[in-house]
Amino acid sequence: xxxxxxxxxxxxxxxxxxxxxxxxxxxxxxxxxxxxxxxxxxxxxxxxxxxxxxxxxxxxxxxxxxxxxxxxxxxxxxxxxxxxxxxxxxxxxxxxxxxxxxxxxxxxxxxxxxxxxxxxxxxxxxxxxxxxxxxxxxxxxxxxxxxxxxxxxxxxxxxxxxxxxxxxxxxxxxxxxxxxxxxxxxxxxxxxxxxxxxxxxxxxxxxxxxxxxxxxxxxxxxxxxxxxxxxxxxxxxxxxxxxxxxxxxxxxxxxxxxxxxxxxxxxxxxxxxxxxxxxxxxxxxxxxxxxxxxxxxxxxxxxxxxxxxxxxxxxxxxxxxxxxxxxxxxxxxxxxxxxxxxxxxxxxxxxxxxxxxxxxxxxxxxxxxxxxxxxxxxxxxxxxxxxxxxxxxxxxxxxxxxxxxxxxxxxxxxxxxxxxxxxxxxxxxxxxxxx
Amino acid sequence: xxxxxxxxxxxxxxxxxxxxxxxxxxxxxxxxxxxxxxxxxxxxxxxxxxxxxxxxxxxxxxxxxxxxxxxxxxxxxxxxxxxxxxxxxxxxxxxxxxxxxxxxxxxxxxxxxxxxxxxxxxxxxxxxxxxxxxxxxxxxxxxxxxxxxxxxxxxxxxxxxxxxxxxxxxxxxxxxxxxxxxxxxxxxxxxxxxxxxxxxxxxxxxxxxxxxxxxxxxxxxxxxxxxxxxxxxxxxxxxxxxxxxxxxxxxxxxxxxxxxxxxxxxxxxxxxxxxxxxxxxxxxxxxxxxxxxxxxxxxxxxxxxxxxxxxxxxxxxxxxxxxxxxxxxxxxxxxxxxxxxxxxxxxxxxxxxxxxxxxxxxxxxxxxxxxxxxxxxxxxxxxxxxxxxxxxxxxxxxxxxxxxxxxxxxxxxxxxxxxxxxxxxxxxxxxxxxx
Numbered sequence: 001x002x003x004x005x006x007x008x009x010x011x012x013x014x015x016x017x018x019x020x021x022x023x024x025x026x027x028x029x030x031x032x033x034x035x036x037x038x039x040x041x042x043x044x045x046x047x048x049x050x051x052x053x054x055x056x057x058x059x060x061x062x063x064x065x066x067x068x069x070x071x072x073x074x075x076x077x078x079x080x081x082x083x084x085x086x087x088x089x090x091x092x093x094x095x096x097x098x099x100x101x102x103x104x105x106x107x108x109x110x111x112x113x114x115x116x117x118x119x120x121x122x123x124x125x126x127x128x129x130x131x132x133x134x135x136x137x138x139x140x141x142x143x144x145x146x147x148x149x150x151x152x153x154x155x156x157x158x159x160x161x162x163x164x165x166x167x168x169x170x171x172x173x174x175x176x177x178x179x180x181x182x183x184x185x186x187x188x189x190x191x192x193x194x195x196x197x198x199x200x201x202x203x204x205x206x207x208x209x210x211x212x213x214x215x216x217x218x219x220x221x222x223x224x225x226x227x228x229x230x231x232x233x234x235x236x237x238x239x240x241x242x243x244x245x246x247x248x249x250x251x252x253x254x255x256x257x258x259x260x261x262x263x264x265x266x267x268x269x270x271x272x273x274x275x276x277x278x279x280x281x282x283x284x285x286x287x288x289x290x291x292x293x294x295x296x297x298x299x300x301x302x303x304x305x306x307x308x309x310x311x312x313x314x315x316x317x318x319x320x321x322x323x324x325x326x327x328x329x330x331x332x333x334x335x336x337x338x339x340x341x342x343x344x345x346x347x348x349x350x351x352x353x354x355x356x357x358x359x360x361x362x363x364x365x366x367x368x369x370x371x372x373x374x375x376x377x378x379x380x381x382x383x384x385x386x387x388x389x390x391x392x393x394x395x396x397x398x399x400x401x402x403x404x405x406x407x408x409x410x411x412x413x414x415x416x417x418x419x420x421x422x423x424x425x426x427x428x429x430x431x432x433x434x435x
Numbered sequence: 436x437x438x439x440x441x442x443x444x445x446x447x448x449x450x451x452x453x454x455x456x457x458x459x460x461x462x463x464x465x466x467x468x469x470x471x472x473x474x475x476x477x478x479x480x481x482x483x484x485x486x487x488x489x490x491x492x493x494x495x496x497x498x499x500x501x502x503x504x505x506x507x508x509x510x511x512x513x514x515x516x517x518x519x520x521x522x523x524x525x526x527x528x529x530x531x532x533x534x535x536x537x538x539x540x541x542x543x544x545x546x547x548x549x550x551x552x553x554x555x556x557x558x559x560x561x562x563x564x565x566x567x568x569x570x571x572x573x574x575x576x577x578x579x580x581x582x583x584x585x586x587x588x589x590x591x592x593x594x595x596x597x598x599x600x601x602x603x604x605x606x607x608x609x610x611x612x613x614x615x616x617x618x619x620x621x622x623x624x625x626x627x628x629x630x631x632x633x634x635x636x637x638x639x640x641x642x643x644x645x646x647x648x649x650x651x652x653x654x655x656x657x658x659x660x661x662x663x664x665x666x667x668x669x670x671x672x673x674x675x676x677x678x679x680x681x682x683x684x685x686x687x688x689x690x691x692x693x694x695x696x697x698x699x700x701x702x703x704x705x706x707x708x709x710x711x712x713x714x715x716x717x718x719x720x721x722x723x724x725x726x727x728x729x730x731x732x733x734x735x736x737x738x739x740x741x742x743x744x745x746x747x748x749x750x751x752x753x754x755x756x757x758x759x760x761x762x763x764x765x766x767x768x769x770x771x772x773x774x775x776x777x778x779x780x781x782x783x784x785x786x787x788x789x790x791x792x793x794x795x796x797x798x799x800x801x802x803x804x805x806x807x808x809x810x811x812x813x814x815x816x817x818x819x820x821x822x823x824x825x826x827x828x829x830x831x832x833x834x835x836x837x838x839x840x841x842x843x844x845x846x847x848x849x850x851x852x853x854x855x856x857x858x859x860x861x862x863x864x865x866x867x868x869x870x
Contacts, residue, residue: 074853103856128856136855174869177805179862186858186865193865228859229805230790230798268798269751269791295747295787297801297808299779300816301825306783309744312730316704330808331826332833344734348741352730355665356704363665363703366732370612370664373732373765381735390736391766398767418509420571421538421563423621424663427614430621430628434609 003049003216008256011039019045023058028360034058041249042285044258046097046121046218050155055119057096059260059287059320061280064359065350066321068123068289069095069343072102073110074333080110086339087117093343093387096321097158099123103132112154121157123220127184127201136187137194141204148208152215159217160184160262161208163201164245165224167192173237178228181265185224205248209255218258220289221245226265229297233267234275246282253284260287260320267293272310276317287320294325303329304338308345315353322346344387351386374424376412438484438651443691446474454480458493463795469493476684477720479693481532481556481653485590490554492531494695494722494755496715499794500785501756503558503724504530504778507537508545509768515545521774522552528778528822531756532593534558538567547589556592558655562619562636571622572629576639583643587650594652595619595697596643598636599680600659602627608672613663616700620659640683644690653693655724656680661700664732668702669710681717688719695722695755702728707745711752722755729760738764739773743780750788757781779822786821809859811847 010017016024016031020038023045024031037043043060059066069090071083083102090098097120100111107129115122126147134143151159162184170189173180180186188199201208212219225241227233245261252259261283267275272293279288292307293314299306307325315322326334326342334342354362365384372381378395382388413422445452451459451466455473458480459466472478478495494501504525506518518537525533532555535546542564550557561582562574569578586594597619605624608615615621623634636643647654660676662668680696687694696718702710707728714723727742728749734741742760750757761769761777769777789797800819807816813830817823848857 074856103853131856170865171869174862174866177802178809178859179866181858181862183852183856183858186861187856190861190865193868229801229808231802231805269747269787270793271791296783296790297804298786298819299783299821300804301820301822301829302779302783305740305743305780306787308740309747309784309787312704312744313748328829328833331829332837335836344737345740348731348734348737349744351733352704352741352744355731356706358705366664367612367666369732369735370666373664374613384733385736386734387736394736394763394766398763401770402767417618418538421509421566421618421622423616423618424613426621426625427609427616430605430625431609431614433628434606 001049002214006213006216006256006258007038007045007047008258011035012256019047019056022056027058027063037062038258041253041259042287044218044260044287046157046258047216048152048155048157049216050153051115051122051157053116053119054121054157057121059289061285061287061318061320063320064362065315065353066096067343067346067350068097068099068321068323069339070099070101070324071339072100073105074103080105082336083110084117085336087114089336089339090343091120093340094347095120095343097121097123099125101125101128103128107132108150108154111151111156115155122155123158123160124151124156125160125184125222126151127162127187131187137191139191141200144200144204145207145211149211152211152217156217158220160220160222161201162188162222162224163199163205163248164221164241165189165199166202166244167198169225169237169240172235172240173225176232176235176237178232180225181228182222182224182226184222188224205251209252209257212257213255218260219252221248221259221261223262223264226263226291228266230266230268233264234271238264239278242279242282246284249283249286260289263288263290263319264293265291266297267295267310269295269310269313272313273317276314276319280318288318289321289323290314290319291323292325300330301327303327304342304345308349311346312349312352315350316356322350347386374428376424436484437649441648441651441691441693442473442480442482443693446470447691454482454491457491462493462498472497473693476688476694477722479653479695479722481592481693482651483587483590483592484651485588486550486557486592488551488554489556489592492556494724496720496722496753496755498755499797500750500788501531502778502781502785503532503534503756503758504774505534505536505759506774507535508540509538515540517771518545519552520771522549524771524774525778526555528775529782530555530778532556532558534560536560536563538563542567543585543589546586546591550590557590558593558595559586559591560595560619560657561586562597562622566622572626574626576635579635579639580642580646584646587646587652591652593655595655595657596636597623597657597659598634598640598683599656599676600624600634601637601679602633604660604672604675607670607675608660611667611670611672613667615660616663617657617659617661619657623659640686644687644692647692648690653695654687656683656694656696658697658699661698661726663701665701665703668699669706673699674713677714677717681719684718684721695724698723698725698754699728700726701732702730702745704730704745704748707748708752711749711754715753723753724756724758725749725754726758727760735765736762738762739777739780743784746781747784747787750785751791757785782821809863811859
């Protein structure tokens with residue numbers, strides 16, 4: 001099935017689609033506001049016409065901050081069953097979109113099943129399948145369009161296309177400490193080096209747009225030259241590519257294809273605001289979808305946390321969606337527990353940003369937990385937690401280790417301070433006295 | 436032994452003490468800069484004359500961001516051996532100071548041993564021992580001065596004294612969602628409620644200052660009314676107490692007693708900068724020692740991460756020291772592994788702030804890791820990591836699970852992307868070609 005008209009066609013004609021109405025309801029905003037954002041390109045609703053199990057959601061700076069979880073089979077680790085478990089965990093802990101980064105196995109079959117199972121938008125990076133199908137250095141315009149169309153037909157909601165990385169940017173990128181760290185970016189740069197030709201995704205961009213229009217695929221304009229360490233952040237290669245991406249955003253909008261922009265990566269804390277503002281300016285405020293950013297390179301094993309710190313700041317200063325990072329980043333592929341930890345870390349960042357930005361009803365959840373704390377209602381508190389199971393697990397462990405476990409289990413203080421030093425207990429008593 | 440003159444006496448007389456010289460060397464700053472900061476009160480060097488095993492360190496907005504780890508026996512959990520293990524772990528992962536929050540057991544004996552074993556400044560909250568010695572509601576001016584002097588004689592480097600919380604602030608605090616959540620603050624507010632008298636720490640402040648002068652104890656002016664949830668942040672009670680603390684800072688400086696100021700707590704991200712600037716203004720830029728702050732209340736079980744996010748922002752906007760929070764915060768007392776996770780989370784926050792603020796040599800560590808990454812030198816990379824053991828553990832696990840483990844063990848790619856999709860490998864190859 002093909003789209004008769006895209007979300008952007010409709011929005012520009014003043015029509016509120018069912019998808020826009022659904023997004024408006026979930027964001028506590030008016031349908032007209034969503035429609036106008038889609039028309040302007042500052043809000044995207046990735047919703048392939050063939051992804052029939054999808055519950056529509058919107059991405060944009062004016063909306064609740066979204067997070068993405070990555071799964072997929074790779075050359076070093078692959079078991080579709082495990083990957084579907086990761087989907088379940090991602091959904092359970094609140095991922096808003098899921099990307100299939102598979103590079104191995106029956107890519108089409110896995111993706112078909114994933115799209116069927118996923119109520120959230122599914123994203124892909126077609127260059128992985130392109131390279132897998134044709135061989136890393138051997139793909140051409142035809143392979144590109146073939147794979148993009150195959151995936152679009154299947155129901156992929158958004159695709160990362162690295163069309164902004166041009167031959168002229170590569171020398172600056174190679175001067176860096178860590179060169180090119182985007183997998184897609186490195187594959188394309190190697191292709192350009194081998195063929196002495198311009199980036200084939202850039203050359204085929206109009207044809208890619210046509211396919212995206214046909215199936216309502218949102219383009220996620222990939223940052224193939226994102227910095228791989230803080231020393232490489234905000235450099236000539238990164239911003240050179242961003243300028244081209246800004247032009248591509250305009251071409252997407254002219255074709256009524258929705259577009260978001262991918263961003264770094266590794267950025268020190270003091271450069272995050274500038275990076276967000278620059279994208280807004282250069283790319284006409286297209287939704288910015290950032291990876292972290294990691295704010296220090298010193299903590300392998302903790303990069304979910306390091307990247308969530310940068311993610312909170314990024315979202316506060318305007319990023320619309322955060323791509324999660326797991327504790328295994330830079331070291332290996334995440335297992336299911338790592339996926340959980342990555343998703344929760346980024347839900348924390350996204351929610352903290354939403355509270356700071358005063359998004360409608362965001363702080364109500366914090367307030368509900370705080371009320372439950374004052375009441376010593378542990379189960380009510382945990383029911384509002386971003387990871388209720390973890391909170392219950394820690395409370396149980398603390399009770400078991402406590403000297404006064406039976407007393408504590410009665411609930412009127414926590415095992416941190418004990419009964420005589422429980423500030424909430426003292427404070428509640430004082431409140432009673434002052435009534 | 437008593438101090439002949441305090442650090443501040445010396446600084447004001449233009450003298451560079453050995454402690455100032457040591458701090459200058461470790462901060463890559465001039466001894467005169469440190470001396471002038473100590474004279475002005477914007478830098479403190481907590482160094483009790485009786486803490487002979489101490490390696491002096493400085494705390495101030497112009498210096499490297501410091502972090503504090505808490506240990507101590509409590510009513511619900513106490514085993515001195517475990518607590519000394521937590522000291523070891525805190526030292527191993529880079530805590531800059533350690534606070535003994537014990538409320539149970541032989542407090543004096545434990546503290547004596549801790550001071551002997553600790554090369555970093557030891558802090559305490561005397562009201563815990565005061566309440567334990569006299570009974571929670573029963574202490575008076577004499578008990579206060581007795582305990583403060585006993586601890587000062589033993590060699591405690593800094594003490595949290597909640598002298599800013601006055602009777603007039605309590606009604607506003609009790610109107611909050613979570614009332615008073617500081618243990619010390621709640622004990623004192625309850626005392627004020629029982630006795631219908633002013634805060635005895637405020638009343639005895641000049642005598643406390645005299646003891647601090649005698650032994651060179653730095654005062655850490657406690658925020659007994661810090662908010663316990665983001666809904667309570669930046670309210671009348673919090674800022675009313677801060678105003679009194681600002682006056683107390685001036686009294687400390689007039690007495691040549693070093694002082695820092697403790698801060699929140701729970702603060703949404705958008706209020707952190709304002710909170711840091713307000714303290715600087717109200718308290719004459721005395722070093723701000725903050726607890727987190729926690730930026731959302733929704734993540735019990737992850738509060739080390741939530742608080743480290745706020746800590747990074749706080750340090751970036753001017754906090755001098757961050758008190759760590761562990762994953763068990765709000766749920767129970769941390770075990771040794773929780774202490775490790777808390778310390779590492781806050782080292783990440785502190786280091787990321789130092790990099791963002793351009794502290795001398797801070798980024799060199801990031802750069803060394805990035806160079807090792809480009810070289811696929813895993814062991815060199817891990818040697819610079821904030822938690823090398825964790826990084827090694829994850830790499831080992833990833834290799835074991837990998838399909839191409841033997842190949843990967845050769846080191847020329849990581850187990851995330853595998854050999855054919857390794858961006859660093861592709862990028863390095865391209866660099867070679869372009870030479």
